[in-house]
Amino acid sequence: QIWNKMEVLKLEIWKTVPLLLLLFSGVALGDQECFLTKINSTKPKPSLIQCYKNNADSCCVSMHDSVIADEIGSLLSPSCARWYKEIENFFCFGCHPDQPLYTFTDMKVVSLCKSFAERIWGTDLEKTSDMFDDCGLKTYWRSGDKSGNVVMSSKEWKDGYAFFEEFKPPFFGEFRIKITDDNCFDLGVPQHGMSYLVILLLVALVILLQRRS
Secondary structure, eight states, rough: HHHHHHHHHHHHHHHHHHHHHHHHHHHTTSOSOOOSSSSSSSSSSSSTTTTTGSSSSBBSHHHHHHHHHHHHHHHSOOHHHOOOHHHHHGGGGGGSTGGGGEEETTEEEOOOOOOOOHHTTSTTTTTTTOOTTTTEOOOOHHHHOOOOOEEOHHHSSHHHHHHHTTOOTTOTSSEEEEESSSSSSSSTBBBBBHHHHHHHHHHHHHHHHHHHH
């Protein structure tokens, strides 16, 4: 009777493997095509200038790249723009080939890794930050006509979460930035956190049951 129960348990575990892999791997998350081009990512022709890191494979084209460059120029002075590479990476989100994985168009959500958000903000997201005080930021998105006020980050936002409530990548102004540790964008490196641990534990359990059978 115990043997039969073990066999039933093993069968039930095997039945759940495909579902758990689907839920925890992150493969099925996000959109299926690029938000800006409405097709799969491809090599851009002509090459991108601002978001040049995505010239091998991109979710945007030259005009998107030009708009992104203009918005960086509206945000920061030319002498300061080169100081903030993480902002460039964040603003080029729409061009990254992995953009669909972390964009949920139906819900208007972009999933951003907390570690990446903290590098942009310059400190713990629960704290104020003087990251941009030496240069100032122009809040062009508030006015819609590129004539926003110049502000100091330490005086304008109480913490990083308030900052990301309005600081969005170009073309994603209507989206909400969801800051998380799992299934999120960090320079296109997939972040699945505990998901892989769950999968490994599941595989280990199946192997153990096989050895006992």
